[in-house]
Amino acid sequence: MSIEVRNLSKQFGKFSALRDVSLEVKSGELLALLGPSGSGKTTLLRVIAGLESADTGQVLFQGEDATDQHVRERQVGFVFQHYALFRNMTIFENVAFGLRVRPRKFRPAEPEICRRVHELLKLVQLDWLSDRYPHQLSGGQRQRIALARALAVEPRVLLLDEPFGALDAKVRKELRSWLRRLHDEMHITSVFVTHDQEEALEVADRVVVMNEGRIEQIGTPDEVYEHPASPFVYEFLGKVNLFHGRLHRGRAWIGGIEVEAPEHTEAEELSAVAYVRPHDIHVDRVVNGDGAIGARVSHILSVGPVVRLELTRDDSDGKELIQVEISKERFRELQLVRGDQVFIRPARFDLFPAQIH
Amino acid sequence: MKFKQHSVLPGFNLALGFTLLYLSLIVLIPLSAAFVRTAALTWPEFWSMVTTPRVLASYRLTFGASFAAALVNAIFGLLVAWVLVRYRFPGKKLVDALVDLPFALPTAVAGIALTALYAGNGWIGQFFEPLGIKIAFTPLGVFVALTFIGLPFVVRTVQPVLEDMETELEEAAATLGANRFQTFSRIIFPTVLPALMTGFALAFARAIGEYGSVIFIAGNMPMVSEITPLLIITKLEQYDYAGATALAVVMLVISFVMLLIINFLQWWSRRRGVVI
Amino acid sequence: MSTTLLPAPVSLDQARATTESIWIRRSLIGLALAFLTLFLFIPLISVFYEALKKGWDVYIAAITDPDAISAIQLTLTAAAIAVPLNVIFGLAAAWAIAKFEFRGKSVLITLIDLPFSVSPVVSGLIYVLIFGLQGWLGPWLAEHDVKIIFAVPGIVLATIFVTVPFIARELIPLMQAQGTEEEEAAVVLGANGWQTFLHVTLPNVKWGLLYGVILCNARAMGEFGAVSVVSGHIRGSTNTLPLHVEILYNEYNFAAAFAVASLLALLALVTLALKTFVESRGRHQENMNEH
Numbered sequence: 001m002s003i004e005v006r007n008l009s010k011q012f013g014k015f016s017a018l019r020d021v022s023l024e025v026k027s028g029e030l031l032a033l034l035g036p037s038g039s040g041k042t043t044l045l046r047v048i049a050g051l052e053s054a055d056t057g058q059v060l061f062q063g064e065d066a067t068d069q070h071v072r073e074r075q076v077g078f079v080f081q082h083y084a085l086f087r088n089m090t091i092f093e094n095v096a097f098g099l100r101v102r103p104r105k106f107r108p109a110e111p112e113i114c115r116r117v118h119e120l121l122k123l124v125q126l127d128w129l130s131d132r133y134p135h136q137l138s139g140g141q142r143q144r145i146a147l148a149r150a151l152a153v154e155p156r157v158l159l160l161d162e163p164f165g166a167l168d169a170k171v172r173k174e175l176r177s178w179l180r181r182l183h184d185e186m187h188i189t190s191v192f193v194t195h196d197q198e199e200a201l202e203v204a205d206r207v208v209v210m211n212e213g214r215i216e217q218i219g220t221p222d223e224v225y226e227h228p229a230s231p232f233v234y235e236f237l238g239k240v241n242l243f244h245g246r247l248h249r250g251r252a253w254i255g256g257i258e259v260e261a262p263e264h265t266e267a268e269e270l271s272a273v274a275y276v277r278p279h280d281i282h283v284d285r286v287v288n289g290d291g292a293i294g295a296r297v298s299h300i301l302s303v304g305p306v307v308r309l310e311l312t313r314d315d316s317d318g319k320e321l322i323q324v325e326i327s328k329e330r331f332r333e334l335q336l337v338r339g340d341q342v343f344i345r346p347a348r349f350d351l352f353p354a355q356i357h
Numbered sequence: 358m359k360f361k362q363h364s365v366l367p368g369f370n371l372a373l374g375f376t377l378l379y380l381s382l383i384v385l386i387p388l389s390a391a392f393v394r395t396a397a398l399t400w401p402e403f404w405s406m407v408t409t410p411r412v413l414a415s416y417r418l419t420f421g422a423s424f425a426a427a428l429v430n431a432i433f434g435l436l437v438a439w440v441l442v443r444y445r446f447p448g449k450k451l452v453d454a455l456v457d458l459p460f461a462l463p464t465a466v467a468g469i470a471l472t473a474l475y476a477g478n479g480w481i482g483q484f485f486e487p488l489g490i491k492i493a494f495t496p497l498g499v500f501v502a503l504t505f506i507g508l509p510f511v512v513r514t515v516q517p518v519l520e521d522m523e524t525e526l527e528e529a530a531a532t533l534g535a536n537r538f539q540t541f542s543r544i545i546f547p548t549v550l551p552a553l554m555t556g557f558a559l560a561f562a563r564a565i566g567e568y569g570s571v572i573f574i575a576g577n578m579p580m581v582s583e584i585t586p587l588l589i590i591t592k593l594e595q596y597d598y599a600g601a602t603a604l605a606v607v608m609l610v611i612s613f614v615m616l617l618i619i620n621f622l623q624w625w626s627r628r629r630g631v632v633i
Numbered sequence: 634m635s636t637t638l639l640p641a642p643v644s645l646d647q648a649r650a651t652t653e654s655i656w657i658r659r660s661l662i663g664l665a666l667a668f669l670t671l672f673l674f675i676p677l678i679s680v681f682y683e684a685l686k687k688g689w690d691v692y693i694a695a696i697t698d699p700d701a702i703s704a705i706q707l708t709l710t711a712a713a714i715a716v717p718l719n720v721i722f723g724l725a726a727a728w729a730i731a732k733f734e735f736r737g738k739s740v741l742i743t744l745i746d747l748p749f750s751v752s753p754v755v756s757g758l759i760y761v762l763i764f765g766l767q768g769w770l771g772p773w774l775a776e777h778d779v780k781i782i783f784a785v786p787g788i789v790l791a792t793i794f795v796t797v798p799f800i801a802r803e804l805i806p807l808m809q810a811q812g813t814e815e816e817e818a819a820v821v822l823g824a825n826g827w828q829t830f831l832h833v834t835l836p837n838v839k840w841g842l843l844y845g846v847i848l849c850n851a852r853a854m855g856e857f858g859a860v861s862v863v864s865g866h867i868r869g870s871t872n873t874l875p876l877h878v879e880i881l882y883n884e885y886n887f888a889a890a891f892a893v894a895s896l897l898a899l900l901a902l903v904t905l906a907l908k909t910f911v912e913s914r915g916r917h918q919e920n921m922n923e924h
Contacts, residue, residue, distance in 0.1 A: 071531045071532055072531055075534075078529065084523065084525035084526050086544055097530070097543070098533035101530075101534055149529075149533065150532070360736050361734065362734040362735070364732070365817055366813060366816050366820060372728040375721075379725075383790075383793055384748060384794065388751070388759055390759050390762040391759050433665070433668045436664060440661055440665040444658055444661070456673070458677060458901060459673070461851045461855075462855070462897070462901040463854070463855025463900075464857045464875075466855075466878065466897045466898055470676040470679050470680045470683075501672075504672055508672060528651055540651075567753075568753050569753070573879075573882065586755075589754050608754075609751065609755060616747070
């Protein structure tokens, strides 16, 4: 079942939650909506589910317009951030709820309900908890029950709102890979909302990065991480250093080094910013080749396989900090200590014309 | 275990001592007087005093009217709480504030106002008179007065529970295909049930002991529209101290039982309210 | 976190997934308002209507009658004694219960609530059993010519009894919720008990205390049943306002009865207004403390 949204806009009072959002989710895909607080990702998910209606725009399921369909009729499975389990019902009753409330002629017989519920509880590996109440379960268990309950109605699509947001770090990691495996078995079209980039990049087939009610970029985890389409995506996905400079007819001057910028041949005397990931910076003790930026080591964090250096640029009175990541091997080679003079050179970067404020 | 756990804060002995002294002098010793007085009676004496036909008729009226009033308040209190929490309408804040009127209005005032309204020639009573329904000066009048004084209890116990209910639960039910009626009966109602029962019990307990608002509207006919608290006063005025005290003890025992039930219901409410 | 932290996107007009159709909404609102009108609003309005039915002159005459004035004085006196005593009691009880851990606490809380569940008539009766002529102390009191029952002290005692829980039950949960950290900090900084109480505890609970005082005062001035038993209904001497209403009413002097009743109804309205105001301030203070 594919999902398509066209030109969705939604206002909450003066706040624009969605601004002309269009998106296609392919059948069987696991898609992440990633963005900071207030980026509109949860609103988009709720509009797809029918829990919220957009001011303008359309929602289509498998090419059919579902915009005016009530949430009851959309056959979506929705998993809430805080689980929303019914506390007055046992786990079994929670999972069976969606089957029990069906109109009589569509309602499965009791033995069939029983069979289906136990099948789902086995799927989420919590069959032994069926007689307990929600408050007797751990957070991770509750979230798995919430998923089983959503799946019980055989939804056409599965929507998850920050599914691991309320869990602690360890359980989060476990459930994350478990969800990925589950999706690989079931191939149900799924959309999940998260503000955790690591979660999105690790689990999803494709990632939609959202900001201020707009989609900034859609792509596979590799694409969005390696080739961010905007400064926002760069800053949101992982650590990044900013080098301010100038751009003119396909050449750029960044911190005193001149580099090629073939995609900006049209630019005329623009100020520009180069975005460089910490591991894309080459560090040396001497100036090597085409010039480099002088800096001093102000802090070293050498725990783990990657050594993180914090450098201050010579030309900034120690105000501008640069984060660099190098391998332990390279670190041993350089034999750096605090206060050492080094020279750095961005090995790979993306240039964006500076935003005018 | 020690009586009191250690604390750096001062004043415990003074505060607790004063609390116990005050409570003993004002509440506990006077209350015990009723029991001590009654203890002078033999059991058969006591039993015959509290089971005369007139007394039994007063129990029937007091409990019957209180139960009916609390029931009506449970139903309409839930409705009022729901409307106040969920919907928007003009004058809502004023209505919300006025719900507490029966707590603030002296019972005697409520009594004479209701009597004037529900009498055969009153604003409301005139509509019932042609139908052959008399409200004031009949047991029905007792029910009206008790409904008035019990009105805020259910509203004020159910309201916060409805306010705290996450919409997520209702949304979850909707995504699973439940219609509004199913969502209400299977999700919302079970959630507010403990609070609803607490409110019912509070209204019922209050109604049983009520005096001021009832005596004006009741007509106070022995065997027909005479409530138990009034009977106590009547016995007192006839200098039948033993009889008045025996009835008071019955009322007190019922009060204590109601207090236990209410405490249990409140505990249950809190337990049901555990945040998941 | 996700967008849940934003100014609640789900407003009162909730998403259509979780509300009823407009017609059901309107019918429910209509039904609720009809019930409240029948049992609340009309009775309230009728008090003022009946009071003024015979004109201002009758109204003014009724409330300036010497018996009415003396009833007002007695009502104010009883409240002026009962409320401060119950404030002291409420603060002491809340301090002991909320700031310390000791055995039997829940029993104590239940005992404080007791007067709420006792019938007003029984509340009056128990004092008659102690101080009345037939009572425990009756003969001794008669010997020393001290009158409590059918006199002002009895009225004050009965008023105190029925209003004992009001302030304590407001303060206990409030002070429990606030914990003991701030007081402990004050003690660590060298404050003594009174300083801690006056400068730390009291400002934190002032709105809750005021709320309790308002409710306590309304009940103290409006109590009927308990006071009725111990009063003896002596005009101009042991009549409170509610009792005066009863006497006038029983004499079929309805206009005067409602005129006096309208004073009490006004008191109730002022009480509700103050209560609503204090509630909003209290909530405001709570929010300030949280942020």
